[in-house]
Amino acid sequence: MNPNKTKYVFVTGGVTSSLGKGIISASVAKLLQARGFSVTIQKLDPYINIDPGTLNPYEHGECYVTDDGAETDLDLGHYERFLNVPTSKANNVTTGKIYQSVIEKERKGEFLGKTVQVIPHITDEIKNRIKLLGNEGKFDFVITEIGGTVGDIESLPYIEAVRQLKWEMENNCVVIHLTLLPFLKTTGELKTKPTQHSVKMLLESGVQPDILVCRTEYPISKDIRKKLALFCNVAQEAVIEAMDARSIYEVPLLMEKEGLDVVLLKKLHIHEFSDLNLDRWKNFLHHLYHPERSVKIGLIGKYVELKDSYKSISEAFIHAGVANRCKVELEWIHSEFLTEENIQEKLSGLKGILVAPGFGNRGIEGKILAIRYARENKIPFLGICLGMQCAVIEFARNVIGLKDAHSREMNPATSSPVIDLLESQKNIHHMGGTMRLGGYDCELDENSMAFNVYGKKRIRERHRHRYEFNNEYRKVFSEHGMHLSGINPEVDLVEIIEIPSHPFFIGVQFHPEYRSTVENPHPLFIRFVKAAMDHRSGL
Ligand code: GLN
Secondary structure (H helix, E strand, O other): OOHHHOEEEEEEEOOOOOOOHHHHHHHHHHHHHHOOOOEEEEEEEOOOOOOHHHOOHHHHOOOEEOOOOOEEOOHHHHHHHHHOOOOOHHHEEEHHHHHHHHHHHHHOOOOOOOOOOHHHHHHHHHHHHHHHHHHOOOOOEEEEEEOOOOOOHHHHHHHHHHHHHHHHHHHHEEEEEEEEOOEEOOOOEEOOHHHHHHHHHHHHOOOOOOEEEEEEOOOOOHHHHHHHHHHHOOOHHHEEEEEOOOOHHHHHHHHHHOOHHHHHHHHOOOOOOOOOOOHHHHHHHHHHHOOOEEEEEEEEEOOOOOHHHHHHHHHHHHHHHHHOOEEEEEEEEEHHHOOOOOHHHHHOOOOEEEEOOOOOOOOHHHHHHHHHHHHHOOOOEEEEOHHHHHHHHHHHHHHHOOOOOEEOOOOOOOOOEEEEEOHHHHOOOOOOOOOEEEEEEEEEOOOOHHHHHHOOOEEEEEEEEOEEEOHHHHHHHHHOOOEEEEEOOOOOOEEEEEOOOOOOEEEEOOOHHHHOOOOOOOHHHHHHHHHHHHOOOOO
């Protein structure tokens, strides 16, 4: 494909944050994909961190990991789940990354004595990062979501880059502005003023939005559409209503009803496109809204107050639930408050227990208690990353009898470091981007539950951790009935553990949740939900 043909769609946000720019971007992308176009989505984050890898989940929710090992914003997870196409390092850019590369170039003398400035050097770097994906020639559309809200000081260089690109590319560019129409109870009206103001703010930066997507609790009347069109210089058909949806997966269909994709294609002077093919998507949604039964699964973690911290896991349960025609009711359980005294009361009634990934000591003993409960009561268990490491510690303490067993992350002085740092990690002092990150191969023992689940010998899953199962303990674990069923063939590390005498007890060092999509639910989650559905209390 001719790279000049690539079209660029920018999604900006106004009025307030948290309006769901990520979901709108993913929905636009889905509609274009369903019309036969190849699409990718990129997120530009205006913060100064190089990536969200060093951020506490309470700040921005989960850190999503791509196959090529980038630690990225959780919106990339939405992009993959909607499009079923992997993203990469190039799909998430932060202000930190932009400045880092400009400063590196300056140190190399690449600016030939010039004064390095926000305009043009920072904006040029932003533009290059935007065009990078288009230059690959693989995509008909590059959709770029600009993080933050119009008017934020830190978003200014991004908006300026959009202004320049819009001018340079003319017909190849469309700006969608997402805003909120608040409903005033006292007068019973939807108000357009905040939207007018935020469009004015965009105009002050020289950017005229082409399409307005308005979040609203109530339908937008014709009069309101007219008014918005008039005050914001957009066509009336380009005022798109975005009503609150029951599920994020319904948003592409709501946008389709409003004609968002058609308006967008028209703006870009694209007149030839196929009919929408959303059969699989609609089928998924039908089963999501009409489950045949439900099952209660506990998610044990230490960030449960902020559900975005476990976004990919909760979405993977939605996908796997639909695959089983079952609604997974997640019970969010704080590991910090689990004790020997309350464990029975807190976990009774659960048909499955998932212990979540995490870092640091807080809540660790609660996780270990929950695993013991799952193991002894034969409740289906899935441990992810730290959850797998806790299952190893629990087994060492309570089955093998290594009472002091621990991970060196939590107790560097433990006499039984069943989870330990690799030699190669010991001299690393920089925190950012230095974990074992991204996709790695894993070889499964054919005589295992894992092989049965995946149905193949060689799998590839994404990682994000520093610590590992300590190979010195392999023999003693096997002798006591823990099967080390998945091994990294290159570095000989244990990636999967299971207990064959238990109906379903699996721990994985990697993150299967990052690979679950609507059209490709993850087999481990599907089987875990199935095991939970089959679980009978008291067995
Ligand atoms: N804290 C553990 C490690 O670094 C597990 C990380 C995780 O759960 N993602 O190895």
